Amino acid sequence: MQFPESWLRAYCNPPLSTQAIADVLTMGGLEVEDLHPVAPPFSQVVVGEIKEAVQHPNADRLRVCQVDVGQGALLNIVCGAPNARPGIRVPVALVGAELPPGEDGKPFAIKLGKLRGVESQGMLCSARELKLNDDHGGLLELAADAPIGKNIRAVLNLDDHVFTLKLTPNLAHALSVYGVARELSALTGAPLQVPSFPPVQPANDAKLAVKVSAPDLCGRFSGRVVRNVNTKAKTPQWMVERLAGCGQRSVTALVDISNYVMFEFGRPTHIFDFDKIHGGLDVRWGRKGEQLKLLNGNTIEVDEKVGVIADAREVESLAGIMGGDATAVSDDTRNVYVEAAFWWPEAVQGRSRRYNFSTDAGHRFERGVDPSLTVEHIEYITRLVQDICGGEAGPMDDQVLKQPERKPVQMRVARAAKVIGMPITEAQCVDAFARLQLPAKVDNGVVTVTPPAYRFDLSIEEDLIEEVVRIVGFQNLPTTPPLAPITAKLPPESRRSRFAVRRLLAALGYQETINFSFVEEKWEKDLAGNQDPIQLLNPIASQMSVMRSSLVGSLLQVLKFNLDRKAERVRVFEIGRVFVRDASVQTTDSTVRGVHQPMRVAGLAYGDPSGLQWGSKAGQVDFYDMKGDVQALLSPLQAEFVAAAHPAMHPGRCAAIRVGGKDVGFVGELHPRWRQQWELPHTPLLFELDLDAVTARKVAVFESVPKFQPAERDIAVIVGEQVTHGALMDAIHGAATSGLLRDALLFDVYKPKEAQGGLQPGEKSLAVRLTLARSDATLTDEEIESAVRAVVDRIATQLGGRLRG
Known part of the structure; x- marks a missing residue:
């Protein structure tokens, strides 16, 4: 929101400096993002009138002008501007004037000099030379009644300042000069100039038939026909200057009037060429296949979710956003139809983004525009049109279908004091609401406010508390240190951070890498085997449409990113949250119904496991490298690795990771299909674990140093070739050794090529060292032999093995 200071002071003029007004607005919640003067400093530039302009005797592109600047004698000034002609009034820089700095940053001084042999007693200026805008096609032509000899800064009000506000979406009522003035009056106590809108008496009975077919799109529609309008009339300079202060260039008189009212009162309106409307107007939702050429030249296709204004033949306007080219006013327009409506914010929100553009009208309507003043604002526009372009007005047509219901909002004074953090009285609250022109009643410590029609942001108690503290002043809030006791939160010893x-x-x-939690839907189906991922209602990009249930895709994307930049070795990990459907989850402060959100840790290794190393040959990371890293990560917990299948992993080269008999993750090689799809030169290794399993650890328990020497026995057993190391260890530790077995270590595997040494084809010999001990006595030979026999018997029973030789 941008506007000139002079326009603001026309409605509210507190005895404050420009900077003080900016500070008050900022502290009142209307942040002043930028404040700058309308024009840079320059001096001795006055209004002059060209009385005569003749060709320069020595230059084809120069003219010698006789200029009246109110000094009695005419000044002789050489000028090369194409529009230098007698009768126009332009800015004249006198001898001794200093113009705004050029590219070198130094002020440009005007001196008495000669151009091609002709003396020049000053300089005629363009808008660019005065740094007013970038127009340098000719001299800046002033109004015909601009007083000759008067300082140009006073004539064009160049000592004015431009405010740029950065407004939050809830401040729709401040999207106008009058709205900001209303806020400034409440914040400073300065009187507010309330405008009046006297009705214009109809001079004819011309009306346009309007039908509102969609009351859920338009709650109120007002309009009026104005005949015999001179669309070629020139916009008054005062209006051009105010529009320029709002960042809006002058277009035509009718367009300028519509824009002027929007910036002044926050009321977007539209002016149709009445003679180009076929039949009447129908305010309705669009229909699939209908097209509309907009005023910006774009042709769009509408559907049932977009509101339109149509006539009997075609769509003429995009409701609440932009008018159509077919009924746009032009120099040939004679009769116009002025429209002002209340569009429901929900019916306008997001429609501009569908067509990749935004408008000032849509920006206001999707936040809420006062529905109660459509007729008054049309009266105001009618009067401006008649004053500038002439014309005779027809009768007002006003259709009120349904307007927003303003429900009373209650605020407890005690609650306000608690939230604000300082004592607040009922009188202060009532005074704050009175200054904001909010009707309020007090009953037993509860203030009830009925929001006016232009306040769409007041619906809950906290909204009213915010209004109170804005008027009281954020700068008046006490600096109170927190009173809560500070207690150290010691992490449990059984978990690591x-x-x-x-x-x-x-x-x-x-x-470590950090990635988005929303990923491509294809990753979920291919890499996680998740055919029903959690969809995002409003994804920031088409390839980020679902919530991830695995970290694998994110790590592969990081790998691909690095390989595309010639990385030869990549080892990355991520700790992040995943999202899995779970009907048992209910909504709480930290959960969402139906969605389980566990934390996971995942890692990826690619390339040489040791990097460039003179002492070893280069190679590729393998399963056992990654398995060792997982064991180190889980230590001192003992993990069990069991052959398993995973959608992202290579069949036969993937293992499920179990801790305490519970699956906590997986480790393995990427499936060749996905390696080919991702165009990876070598196979990466990946693991993914539940973070809770990784952070868990055993609490150390004191154990005295053994007083008695342990006994070690080596046994060799013959088992089938399919027996795994894990199965062997399970059988050994499951033997009834009366607690004497302390450890078992496989130290040799023997597989003969042919039957020998008591081994048959399909068998192998496994040599295991058993460590036996007691804490209270030295083991006897009988105890040792009994424990070893129990182990051998268990292997025979469980695995079908036998003692070798």
Whole structure:
């Protein structure tokens, strides 16, 4: 929102400096993002009238002008502007004037000199030379009644300042000069000049038939026909200057009037060429296949979710956003139809973004525009049109279908004091609402406010508390230190922190990555086997349309990104949240119904496991490298690796990770299909674990140093070739050794090529060292032999093995 200071002071003129007004607005919630003068400093530039302009005797593109600047004698000034002609009034820089700095940053001084042998006693200026705008096609032509000899800064009000406000979406009522003035009056107590809108008496009975077919689109529609309008009339200079202060260039008189009222009162309106409307107007929702050429030249296709204004033949306007080219006013227009309506914010929101553009009208309507003043604003526009362009007005047509219901909002004074953090009285609250022109009643410590029609942001108690504290002043709030007791929150000894996990992975050579939680839907179906991922209602990009249930896709994307930049070795990890459907989850402060959100830790290794190393040959990371990293990450917990299948992993080269009999993740090689799809030169290794399993750890328990020497026995057993190391260890530790078995270590595997040494084809010999001990006595030979026999018997029973030789 941008506007000139002089326009603001026309409605509210507090005895404050420009900077003080900016500070008051900012502290009142209307942040002043920028404040700058209308024009840079320059001096001795006055209004002059060209009395005579003749060809320069020595230059084809120069003219010698006789200029009256109110000094009695005419000044002789050489000028090269194409529009230098007798009768126009232009800015004249006198000898000794200083113009705004050029590209070198130094002021440009005007001196008495000669151009091609002709003396020049000053300089005629363009808008660009005065740094008013970038127009340098000719001299800046002033109004015909501009007083000759008067300082140009006073004539064009160049000592004015331009405010630029950065408004939050709830401040729709401040999207106009009058709205900001209303806020400034409430904040400073300065009187507010309330405008009046006297009705214009109809001079004819011309009306346009309007039908509102969609009351859920338009709650009120007002309009009037104005005949015999001179569309070629020139916009008054005062209006051009105010529009320029709002960042709006002058177009034509009718367009300028519509824009002027929008900036002044926040009321977007539209002016149709009445003679180009076929039959009457129908305010309705669009129909699939209908097209509309807009005023900006774009042709769009509408559907049932977009509101339109149509006549008997075609769509003429995009409701609340932009008018159509077919009924746009032009120099040939003689009769116009002025329209002002209340469009429901929900019916306008998001429609501009569908067509990749935005408008000032749509910006206001989607936040809410006062529905109660459509007729008054049309009366105001009618009067401006008649004053500038002439014309005879027809009768007013006003259709009120349904307007927003303003429900009373209650605020507890005690609650306001608690939220604000300082004592607040009922009188202060009532005074604040009175200054804001909000009708309020007090009953037993409760203030009830009925929001006016232009306040769409007042619906809950906190909204009223915000209004009170704005008027009281944020700068008046006390600086109160927190009173809550500070108690150290000691982490449980049975868990380690996420930072410790990150530090451990970094020590293993991994680098952390952070990725979006929303991913491509194809990743979920291919890599996670999730055919029903959680969809986003409003994704920021088409390739980020679902919530991830696995971190694998994110890590592969990071790998691909690095490989595209010639990385030869990549080791990355991520700790992040995933999102899985779970009907048992209910909504709480930290959960959403139907969605389980566990934390996971995942890692990826690619390339040489050791990097460039003189002491070893280069190679590729394999399953056992990654398995070792997972074991180090879970230590001191003992993990069990069991062959398993995973949608993203290579069949036969993937293992499920179990801790305490519970699956906590997986580790393995990427499936060749996905390696080919991602165009990876080598196969990466990946793991993914539940973070809770990684952060868990056993609490150390004191155990005295053994007083008695342990006994070690080596046994060799013959088992089938299909027996795994894990199965063997399960059988050994499951033997009834009366607690004597402390450890078992496989130290040799023997597989003969042919039957020998008691081994048959399909068998193998496994040599295991058993460690036996007691804490209270030295083991006897009988105890040792009994424990070893129990182990061998268990292997025979469970695995079908036998003692070798």
